[in-house]
Amino acid sequence: MATPHVLALPFPAQGHVIPLMQLSHRLVENGIEVTFVNTELNHALVLDAMPADGSGRSLDGIHLVAVPDGLAEGDDRKDLGKLVDGMSRHMPGYLEELVGRTEASGGTKISWLVADEAMGWAFEVAKKLGIRAAAFWPGSAAFLDITLRIPQMIQVTASSTRKETSQFAPGMPPLHTSKLPWNHAGAPEGQPAIFQLVTQNNEAKDLAEVILCNSFRDAEPGAFKLYPGILPIGPLFADHQLQKPVGQFLPEDTGVRGIRQFHRVQPAAVRGACAGAGARWPALPVGGAARLRHWPEQSVARRVQGPCRRQGHDRELVPPAAGTYVPRHTCSVVRTAYRHRAVLPSIGQVLAHRAVACFVSHCGWNSTLEGVRNAVPFLCWPYFTDQFQNESYICNVWRTGLAVAPGPDGVVTKEQLSGKVERVLGDDGIRERVIALKDAACRSIAEGGSSHDNFKKFVELVKLKE
Incomplete structure (x- = not known):
């Protein structure tokens, strides 16, 4: 039986690249080949930040490749509105070409796409090419919850004559309407494009067979109760010694x-x-x-x-x-x-x-x-x-x-x-709660823990022959 081959695609930001690279290391440890796709700019940063040990473009079974992001050389990639617009229009074609080149070169056939939930267009590419897909969410389940509830949030903010705090369920973090994420996502002129991307991602995520989340159940019981289909597999880290490269943009x-x-x-x-x-x-x-x-x-x-x-x-x-x-x-x-x-x-x-x-x-x-x-x-x-x-x-x-x-x-x-x-x-109470939360995190990724078991289920799914 051929080794499963996963194409990993993060949103092009440091906080998204690192956790997906950590997940990629875990997949490789379980006998799965990974091709990790960065934008050309971020790919260059990752390679430049890696130790000069002759390892080239492979990290213990993770193959690093790049595709253009659709922006011109002088464009400001910190302008999120411009970035998401360029990616949405141009990167689907580049990703499809990459899959074709990979398979034409005689490499292992790509069987799965694990893409950042913020790259919803990628799931449409996977469906077109007959590749199974999983969505990866690098943030909290609560943040994913709030993006999935955009219609309700619009109703809340539109019907309210005053600023107020909302809480979707017990155990979830209360959030003031002035702090909604799309109100704090860069320049105001770029926020409509970001909002449109979020709503499109909500629709495209249904093309994925599973949603993986870098969190753990005891940290967010209310959020996972609202969306039991989201599988927590965190906290992710590449290795206990913190020695493996995880896609840093700067040398460490x-x-x-x-x-x-x-x-x-x-x-x-x-x-x-x-x-x-x-x-x-x-x-x-x-x-x-x-x-x-x-x-x-x-x-x-x-x-x-x-x-x-x-x-x-x-x-x-x-x-x-x-x-x-x-x-x-x-x-x-x-x-x-x-x-x-x-x-x-x-x-x-x-x-x-x-x-x-x-x-x-x-x-x-x-x-x-x-x-x-x-x-x-x-x-x-x-x-x-x-x-x-x-x-x-x-x-x-x-x-x-x-x-x-x-x-x-x-x-x-x-x-x-x-x-x-x-x-x-x-505050002794803070110290006690900090230790208790750490213990809960450690239990979740240990043998028999919820995150450990969820990750094993996903590995079995990837290895399962259709």
């Missing part, structure tokens, strides 16, 4: 070099800050890095994407492409853009270190799961799409952290940051 130190400076720090002495891949801090004013440097505790700044620059108005600062870890009673945001290619430890390595006591996070789902998996309490600082809902999970449902609150001028002060960190660290 997978050894001890980048993390060694923590070894001299007392346990729980470092307050960790992470703005995430491609993130910006809208509440951080120009010059805000200087304010952060006055934190009275040892701190750590996580690298982010894009050079330091003003965005839109005077109160927005885009952090640099790479940060640096400074265990010296300071928090630095250091100007090291892509051209500098700084090598840093992964956020997983940082959060796993005994020196880290608190995680100042943008609340991206990948970072949230890393914090959960390492039992680190949160100080939440969201700004984009699902991050507000993840913040609500952390603060209102799991109660494993607190959130910053900008003042009337939109600035989060150093006094508030410092005070909130101390409140988080001084």
Whole structure:
């Protein structure tokens, strides 16, 4: 019997590439061949970030390939509206050509497509080519729930004369109508295209045989009860040692070099800050890095994407492409853009270190799961799409952290940051709940756990001959 061959297609963003690459490693471990499809730009970044060990375009059975994204060379790919429009119109043809080239070259016939749910057009390509398909959702089940309930949400917001908070089911994170994800997805002029893409994806997902989700049942019982067809298989990670490449767009130190400076720090002495891949801090004013440097505790700044620059108005600062870890009673945001290619430890390595006591996070789902998996309490600082809902999970449902609150001028002060960190660290209840949530996550992926069993079912489905 031929080895099953899966085509993995993420949405072209760092937070989507990493979890699908983690899933791809797991599939390879179970005897499944994987071809991982990035856009040409992201493909180049991934190859450039990989260790120069001669491994070429293959990572232990994962073959890296690229297709164009449909945009011109000078187009702004951070404009989500323009990006999703270009992909939807051009990438279906490119993907179909890729499948044809792969099979014409004598390679193993592609039997399955595992595509990001945000790439709904890909399921139509799979149906056309007779390829079985699974949708992969890299975020929370609650966020998927809210996208599937767009008609209801439109009714709620249209019928309400005031801003209000909605909660779909017990155990789900309450969300204010002003924080709906499509209201925080980039420039206003691009949001109609994004909204249209979401609604199209909701229809196309029905072409997939299964929806896999990078979450676990005990973290979101209410969401999984609403949609029992969504299979949680997380928290995903490539390997316990955090050594396998997972599609990072920037080089990472997978050894001890980048993390060694923590070894001299007392346990729980470092307050960790992470703005995430491609993130910006809208509440951080120009010059805000200087304010952060006055934190009275040892701190750590996580690298982010894009050079330091003003965005839109005077109160927005885009952090640099790479940060640096400074265990010296300071928090630095250091100007090291892509051209500098700084090598840093992964956020997983940082959060796993005994020196880290608190995680100042943008609340991206990948970072949230890393914090959960390492039992680190949160100080939440969201700004984009699902991050507000993840913040609500952390603060209102799991109660494993607190959130910053900008003042009337939109600035989060150093006094508030410092005070909130101390409140988080001084709360024994938060510490107990953080440990309990980590234990639940570990049980889910252990032998007999719900995520473990769901993943096994999917592997069996992929290996099943039609």
